[in-house]
Amino acid sequence: MRSARQSRPVRRRKVVMALEMSLLCLPSAHAASGILTVGEGTTAKQYSASALLRRPDVTRLDLSRSGEPLGASVPAVPLPHLVASSDQGLSFAATDNFVARIPPDVFSRARRDGTSAWIAIEEQPWPRRDGQDIGPFALVWTGPGAEKIDREQWVDHLAAITPGRDAKLPAATGSVARRGRDVFTISCLPCHRVSGAGYGTRGPDLGGPLPVSRRLTKERFDRTVRHPEQVRPDAVMKGFTAEQIPDADLDAIRVWLGQVGPATTSVTQPSQNR
Template sequence: MVIDLGGDRNRVSRSRSNSAGRGTMQASSGRWLVSALLCASVLLGISPLFAAELIVDVGSKKTLTTEELLARPDVTTIQVPDDPAYHRAKTYRAVPLRALLGADGLPADQALQVTGTDGYVTNLPSNLVSAEGKAAVPWVAIEPPGQPWQKTPDGAAIGPFYLVWLDPAASGVTSEQWPYMLASIHAVPVNATKWPQIMVGNEVPADSPIRTGQNFFAAQCMACHRLNGGGDATLGPDLNIPHNPTEYWQPWALKALIRNPGSVRIWPEMKMHGFDASVLKDGDIDTVIAYLGYMAAHRH
């Protein structure tokens, strides 16, 4: 998110006189005060009074403000029956994500990388973003200026932008693919091309649970974690360097940690949330652990 404080857009010509110097100092002090108020509003979870900006780059970069998005002719009020952040129905003013990407959409060899201000990164495959017919439909929800969305039950402030889905079950959209606090949306190479260090070797059979675990790991875990240095997320630690969790967690404890971190350990700054069985079944978690065990012997 880029905040426009307005101070640098209308530059005041500098004079060599003392009065101009005092004016410049006053302007600087004013900008400092505005910045301080803005930072305080962020820390307190209050919506800033200034327009938030969303960067969209799928070939040509554009920066869209809250006001510009809300003024678009395709902005619509949508009803989300079961919002995973709030665990209930929610109503938003939103614009279709596909319309923001432009007429050309997203090439098949690229993914859509959605980055949050908290370091959370989600990579959405082209076939998910561009699917038509009976498929999930992605929308960018927009927090109205001066009317902040309420915090989630976990205490998170999710504005100013939030990627939400209508009919998510039609395409198997997971809870990790509902990123909030959006700052930017970029087209990037698919994981296998961009981060070969996360891929299993050719010796692993196509029907191996290790390969299945790799897919779950890429979709669910890489929103927060890296592996072998591969990935863009910064919210959680690398899960193979310097050590892999399978090397210091017993299997039952690692599985319990993934399912519900608080059942194993609680700490004040804990950010990891659990995965409900509707998102990851017990067998799915087993495949993720199998993949992690394999990668423990394949550091790059």
């Protein structure tokens, strides 16, 4: 039997070889994960990590105490230096189909209170999160208001930044439902569409084929949002605490989802109610 110590150097060599291979393959399909695209259509610009690291406006950030610790000296470029304008809001798409649409008022509030958005670049390996690589680019925030920026607005393994378009979500009737739709837009829309509207496809469409509010009891819905791992041991979704989304806001989301119609008209009845 081979001891662990004997087998380790062999494994390490394989890793180095795999890295060299992926560098050789860079201009091909692999490039997608190592390139940041900014803008749309013919004016879109593409950046590699090494190109961004060579820029004169690279600044070192101490992100060791932030909610999303990446290190004490992380190179980053100010977001406003890369995008023409954030007046219409911006969409940040990650490699895993997570799409955070950050509305203009988040940027204007940040400007007022001295909070800055940055594109952080992985130079020293970043810690893995849930066994996943989170580089080579991430949207991060610094300054007095950084802690108030929602978790869904710190974007790991960022792949593309585009002008924010309105997701054209289904209507909300009444102030509670409107509140629910607003909270949903920040915290849930990055992963979930509703009746076909939205950009994120990481999680299922909560509007259809059969609206989630009609399929799940209140108790089941609440548990899915608060403790997804209790509903499915392999859950991708991370639970939201009452501090992140107070009970009243969670109820408001349910009220709004109760008003939306299915994405399609042909609905097959599930065999059981939950």
